[in-house]
Amino acid sequence: MDLSIIIVTHNSSKYILKCLEAISASNLRTLSYEIIIIDNNSTDNTVMLINRHFGDLKVIKNVENAGFCRANNTGAKVASGKYILLLNPDVYVEIDTIHMLYKRIEEIRCFAMYPKLLYWNRPEIINASGAYWSLPGFFNIVGMNETNNGKGELIRCLGSIHAAVMMNRKEFIEIGLYDENFFIYCEDIDVCYRSNILGFDSYVDQNIIAYHEHEGTAFRAGHPIKYQFFYLRNYLLVFLKNYEMKSLIAKLPSWVYQFLCRRQFYALKSFHFKLFWLPLCIVLSIIMHLHSILIERWRIQNRRKRNDAYILSLKSGCPD
Numbered sequence: 261m262d263l264s265i266i267i268v269t270h271n272s273s274k275y276i277l278k279c280l281e282a283i284s285a286s287n288l289r290t291l292s293y294e295i296i297i298i299d300n301n302s303t304d305n306t307v308m309l310i311n312r313h314f315g316d317l318k319v320i321k322n323v324e325n326a327g328f329c330r331a332n333n334t335g336a337k338v339a340s341g342k343y344i345l346l347l348n349p350d351v352y353v354e355i356d357t358i359h360m361l362y363k364r365i366e367e368i369r370c371f372a373m374y375p376k377l378l379y380w381n382r383p384e385i386i387n388a389s390g391a392y393w394s395l396p397g398f399f400n401i402v403g404m405n406e407t408n409n410g411k412g413e414l415i416r417c418l419g420s421i422h423a424a425v426m427m428n429r430k431e432f433i434e435i436g437l438y439d440e441n442f443f444i445y446c447e448d449i450d451v452c453y454r455s456n457i458l459g460f461d462s463y464v465d466q467n468i469i470a471y472h473e474h475e476g477t478a479f480r481a482g483h484p485i486k487y488q489f490f491y492l493r494n495y496l497l498v499f500l501k502n503y504e505m506k507s508l509i510a511k512l513p514s515w516v517y518q519f520l521c522r523r524q525f526y527a528l529k530s531f532h533f534k535l536f537w538l539p540l541c542i543v544l545s546i547i548m549h550l551h552s553i554l555i556e557r558w559r560i561q562n563r564r565k566r567n568d569a570y571i572l573s574l575k576s577g578c579p580d
Contacts (some may be wrong), residue, residue: 264341371460411467419452
């Protein structure tokens with residue numbers, strides 16, 4: 261089989277039909293493909309809508325919210341395609357998006373191929389068009405919130421956000437899939453960094469378009485403490501697992517100050533005591549899982565083929 265399209269849902273009834281209808285309307289030509297839905301214990305009518313309107317699809321229903329990472333890993337493991345296309349349920353493809361992604365990844369034989377993502381409700385504005393890494397350690401999304409001028413090129417880059425990405429399934433499994441300790445947030449940053457240092461290349465074709473509603477995610481909807489915890493802790497895990505030791509020693513203190521210490525100062529100043537405890541909870545979580553983090557770090561560093569300077573060099577390949 262050529263392609264497996266994997267969609268993870270959790271109370272996604274507002275989006276899922278539009279997503280599946282766009283796939284059904286796609287010009288897939290002679291591609292053999294399957295669609296796999298992994299539902300993370302939705303409590304709305306997501307699964308009912310899928311079964312009613314797309315009853316022939318493979319739906320795997322988790323008995324709990326297993327998180328974005330474990331659910332996508334499940335999909336990748338059961339998939340039959342040479343390539344997998346991971347789509348958020350609030351991403352809608354154009355008629356040729358999927359075919360063009362497949363054509364490009366087959367031509368270049370790379371690990372991952374990304375489209376340019378535009379906002380669904382503001383299609384003149386870019387959501388993501390690649391990404392690069394900058395000092396002291398930031399994942400920078402190319403073009404985010406800039407006006408789309410309709411121009412684009414094929415660019416080798418660090419990666420992009422994983423709302424829509426086509427990957428070589430065998431290589432995704434080879435690099436270790438998503439880290440399921442992340443649950444949600446920064447899993448795409450982790451895979452982008454890890455795949456590159458392990459010797460795998462990613463590209464974005466800025467002429468291939470998909471649309472992202474990008475609304476109602478937990479982090480955007482009020483930034484609750486729980487989701488700030490996952491985002492900040494997981495960002496720290498990206499450093500701890502993937503950075504060379506010399507980079508870790510040089511850059512980690514500034515990141516800890518920027519994202520953790522400053523938050524405590526702000527919390528004290530504003531009497532936001534829940535926010536004050538957030539950095540301490542993150543540090544405690546790291547300490548509690550330090551053994552497994554160090555094992556994963558050893559596995560990655562033992563297979564490393566590229567240094568951190570290479571990751572920084574990818575910035576020159578992306579447009580500013």
